[in-house]
Amino acid sequence: MKAFSWKDTIKFNVLILKLVGLWPENNTYKLNLYILYSFLSINIFINAHTVFQTTNILFVYKDLEALTSIIFTTFMEVLTSAKAYFFIQNMDILKQLMNDLEEKMFQPKNQHQRELVQQILNVWRFTYVAFWIPVGTTLILWSVIPFLDGSFKNYGLPFTAWYPYNSKSSPWYQFTYIHQVISICFIASANLNMDMIIVALLVYIVAQCEILCDDLKNLIDYNNTQNFYFMFRDCINHHKKILRFADNSNKFIDKLVLGQFFTSGASLALAMFQLTLVFSVKFYRMGEMLILVR
Template identity: 45%
Template sequence: MEKFDWKLTIKANIFCLRVVGLWPHEGYKLDFYTVYAFVCLNVFINCRNFFQVANIFVVYDDLQALTGLMFASFNDVLGSVKLYYFVRQMRLFKRLMAQLDQDIFQPKTVKQIALVQPGLFSWKFVYVMLWSPIVMVLLLWVAFPIIDGTVKEHRLPFAAWFPYDTNISPLYEITYIYEVIGICVICTAHINMDTMTAALMMYVGTQCDILCDNLKNIKGADYNKKLIRCIQHHKIIVEFAKDCNTFFNVMVLGQFFVTTVSAGLSMFQLTLVPRFSSECYFLLFYVGSITVQIFVYCWFGNEVDIKCHNKHLVTLFSTK
């Protein structure tokens, strides 16, 4: 039977991570891609975050401006933290992806391939659906000065402090483009790191499906051999899940904390803006997008929990 390619499902995810400098072929080393990743991650993410955070000290006496700046900055700063841990755990992540190619993780029959397809499809569906509100927020965010006409006053999409006068052309246009590229890079990194975490959960769930099917089909003269194989598979799944938790536990903790704070600040900001204004719609889409972000973790985590409590796996626990 032809080898099943688990990475095919997350092909778009890997491509996006490679574009923003988060998917080296064999780890970061002194080559062109590492230089590209350094420029992309530091110039368009870390430097941009620094300029935004620095602006807090400029508007700290204006409550509305301060809350508006803080809720926008929280997720961006979190992005830098998530990037650090993602890059730091890259070797572990590459090892996990390589482990999926092992023979014991492979579906052995056409039935098992069909069995794992719903899990793979659900991940693809969530990936596309997660992009929808994010793209809407991005469009509203970068076009807001144009929509309300403040572009004539040299207003930038994001309030930030820069060490030069942004009211002067062409510095204003250059800074505007820089902020647009920066938010696109950081959102792409955010979404694909989150969905890659969900993909690892999805892989754990599909392995549980394969193991359950193997348990249901233990019969014949080689009963003991098949049972031992299932027990080995179970142990490897448990180790794989533990390594997955090691990879993303800090990122998930930070995401839940920052999303909660950002949602609270966004709802407060909604009370300060005019109803049915473009800024009001932007805030509503923003709250919706960060809620979906948390939903992704909860959904796939719950799927893993349900599949781990399958009656056939409980029988295996009892056997052990």
């Protein structure tokens, strides 16, 4: 029977992470062209955009409405930068987890187990597509919102930010607009796909537990005492490997999940506070950003 490939399920997920500079070919980042691409993409399109928006807080802190709006979006962007840092820092753990899945003990042993695993992985695929739909819609709306509300006539941008040049003159306005659109696409894509890698690890653990349960159910079919002993021993070893895999997964995701929990709560609170101040296009824009955070 052909070996089951766990990585096929997340191959598009991995492709997006490669595009945003978060998935090196080797276990860690090494001196090559990809690390240069990763350095430029993360710093130009994620960190730089975050810095420009954060700096703008110093100029609008007296305007409560503008301040809450900026902090709301900045929270999500700072979280993405932090998540990217920890994601890269723990890349060796993640790559080792991916390699562990290829071990023979983690493989489905028959067609029934393959079907069990496939059902679980299909849930992940559905969730991935379900998240991409609102995220993609939000990105499109954020990209064209200055045209929808007419603010582009006054050189309005999708995001309020400070720049060390005059962004309200051509061609700097067009350059800044394109940079903001690309940046939010990078930020949203990185955020979503890092989160879905976390979900994939949890789904893999569930799938392994299903395989183990099925093996235990089938122990009764072994009438030979020696065969029963060997299969039971394999089940024990499989269980130990699942626990080790889960422990390493926790080491990889603990800081990422903590940051996500804190930022989601803070963003929701700011969105509700913004609702008490104004109920307009700005609030809808914040609601769209909340989709990206969640």
